Structure formats: structure tokens, C-alpha cells
Amino acid sequence: MEKKRCPCGGTFQDLGRREIRMGPTTPLKVSSLENYSLEVDLLVCDRCHECKLFLPEELAFELTHSPEEHYLREFADYSDEELRRIAEKSYHPEARRAAAALLKQRESTE
Numbered sequence: 001m002e003k004k005r006c007p008c009g010g011t012f013q014d015l016g017r018r019e020i021r022m023g024p025t026t027p028l029k030v031s032s033l034e035n036y037s038l039e040v041d042l043l044v045c046d047r048c049h050e051c052k053l054f055l056p057e058e059l060a061f062e063l064t065h066s067p068e069e070h071y072l073r074e075f076a077d078y079s080d081e082e083l084r085r086i087a088e089k090s091y092h093p094e095a096r097r098a099a100a101a102l103l104k105q106r107e108s109t110e
Contacts, residue, residue, distance in 0.1 A: 010047025017056065018042045071098035080106065 004012040022036040040053040055063070062070070071094055075083060078099075086099035 004043065004052075006045040006048060006050055008045060008048040008050070010045040012043035012052060013046050015042040015044055020053070067092070067094040068098050068101075071095045072102065075099055075102055078102070 006012055017039055018041075019037045019039055022038055039056060039059065041056060043052045043054065044050070061073075071092075075086070075095075075098055078086075080103060083099040083103045087096050087103060089096075091099075
């Protein structure tokens with residue numbers, strides 16, 4: 001991982017992936033409240049001890065991209081035959097659109 005500099009002049013040290021609990025810690029009605037957690041990469045400055053939390057790359061991609069973009073990434077290495085099968089069968093509409101888009105892109109570059 002690339003070293004990240006802190007505004008104080010120090011360097012952020014990677015403390016690894018941690019699970020951060022989200023939501024109430026002392027719920028009044030346990031049955032009506034759900035607890036959530038989020039995995040983050042934790043970094044701390046070796047000089048001022050400031051902490052930074054970063055979403056893991058795979059989670060950040062999942063949260064910031066559409067289902068169709070997920071399929072485009074997943075299908076990138078599929079063969080033309082596999083893409084045709086996906087585009088023509090009863091898969092999720094986003095998967096079919098992504099497979100068709102990849103096929104069209106490959107045809108235009110040939």
C-alpha cells in the first residue's frame with residue numbers, strides 16, 4: 001500500500017482491516033433495532049495519532065457503481081460464446097445488458 005502523508009508531516013501507518021459497529025450500542029428495545037457493522041481499513045498517523053478510515057476497494061466499488069457496472073467488471077474475461085449465452089437467456093436484465101454491451105464493444109474493435 002502506498003504511504004499516505006498526514007497534514008502534520010507524519011506518515012499514516014496501516015493498522016489493517018477492522019470491523020466498526022454502526023448503530024446503537026445500548027438499544028432500548030432490542031427487538032426493534034438492528035445492529036450493523038462495516039469493515040474498514042484503519043490508518044493512524046505516527047506523529048499526531050490522527051485516525052483515518054477507508055472503505056476497502058471492493059466495498060467502495062459495490063457502493064458507488066450500478067449493478068450493470070458490476071456485471072461489466074465480472075464478465076470482462078468471458079468468451080464471446082459465454083457472453084452471447086448470458087445476453088440471450090433469462091438472466092437479470094442488468095447482466096444481459098452488460099453482456100450485450102461487451103459483445104458490441106468487442107465487435108466494434110475488430
